[in-house]
Amino acid sequence: MTVFACAGCGAELTAPVTEVALPPHAHREGADRYLPPLLEPGTFAVDPEPFEQPWRPWSAITPAEAAALGVYAPVDGLWSGPGGAVLLAPGDTRGTALIAERCDGCCASAGDPNLACERCGRTVGARIDDCYLWQAVRLYPRAVRRLPVEGPARPDGDGWTAPPAPPVEPGGWWSDRWSAAVGAALAEVLAASGGAPVAVPRGLLSETFGRTLHRLLPTGDPVRTLGLAGPGFTPAPVPEIALVPRHPWNGAPWQPPSDGAVPVPLDSAVWTYLAFPPLRPTTRLPAGEERDDPLPLRPIRLFEPDRYLLRHRLARLPAVRQPWLRAIYDRLGDRHHQYRAASEGTP
Incomplete structure (x- = not known):
């Protein structure tokens, strides 16, 4: 397992967490309602894409520069900072403090650098919990250090078995x-x-x-x-x-x-x-049997x-x-x- 610490003073900033794959919906935006945490408690993932300043519009980027960043078609623009940000569930942070004046999203924080080390005040990342984003904490790779710690091993098995995700939510919306x-x-x-x-x-x-x-x-x-x-x-x-x-x-x-x-x-x-x-439940039950099975959503x-x-x-x-x-x-x-x-x- 891993604990992330402040690169400035060494204070621990997270609970022990285990690395998992970056979810494919990590870069999803545009939902019109609050979304749950991106990652399960006790886990973290690394985002290889750049996500720090400076932001450069597409008109200021040459095709060779874009290809070096792994982009091959026009986009609005690209971040030019380093990749490798650490993403984890907000509840797994420790010893951090919000910078209130930087929490300027629509309904909460949209991801501006707004999270500081509580001990030394160094900006270490961003708390993301606005109404159209998956909730997460993003720790900047240059601001934290990765420390190995003892902890429980991964569960038995090869890891391929995953609980199925239902396609439809209770309100009738697609997941x-x-x-x-x-x-x-x-x-x-x-x-x-x-x-x-x-x-x-x-x-x-x-x-x-x-x-x-x-x-x-x-x-x-x-x-x-x-x-x-x-x-x-x-x-x-x-x-x-x-x-x-x-x-x-x-x-x-x-x-x-x-x-x-x-x-x-x-x-x-x-x-x-x-x-x-x-x-799926059948519409016809055996004689003498009564059940109240829910119909599929x-x-x-x-x-x-x-x-x-x-x-x-x-x-x-x-x-x-x-x-x-x-x-x-x-x-x-x-x-x-x-x-x-x-x-x-x-x-």
Whole structure:
């Protein structure tokens, strides 16, 4: 396990925490309600993307500089500070104090440097808990030190088994986690399609992935197939584009046994629900048996993948430099297209 300490005075700033993979929804923005903590208590993740000043608009960045930062299509701008920020649940901080005048978000703090070491006053990070962001604390890599400490080992097993994340919330809204996970994975599915139609099995996979692929890719006979592959799930045949789980501990994608399959990593909890959906209650019970099983939750609208994360991930794929994929990227960023898609409930 790890404790993070102030690089200035050495004061401990966190409880003991264990490293896990950065969730795919870490960069999601735009929700219109309060979101829960990004990470589970007792865990932390490292964000490799730069997220500190200075902010540079796209017009001030050369293509070579953007490529060096892993960006291959126009974006609004990029942070130029170092990557490697540490993200953890707000409840795992210790010995820190908020800088009140820097908590200037819409309803709370949007992520400006607003967290200081309580002992020496050094700015060490940011508390993020505004109404449209996942709650987290971001510790700046230059302001903290990582100290190994004794603690419980990881649980037994290889770590691939993850509790399934239901796609629909009690109020009938699609899960923010699902919207983010599908949006990020769709970028790599599009790149793997080669710009040709993709066949998607009927059911929840079609509802979440198929409709968007149908709208963004040409019509016609499918050239490739999309499906699931992963531990304990052996499709026959293996799809040419295989949605595989990301390991919850290190983020590595599961590798399908077929050399011809293109693996596309997907949030492990979302993948588990797709691969092993819970048994749905039947409408007819045996004679003499009475139960009050809840019916499965149904969404109140069509599924919409997270457009921000879809474009965010597309911009960071070298394949976006191909004309056909760049055209899709530009189309997703067109404001008129966004308005029309929102009114139709589809991307």
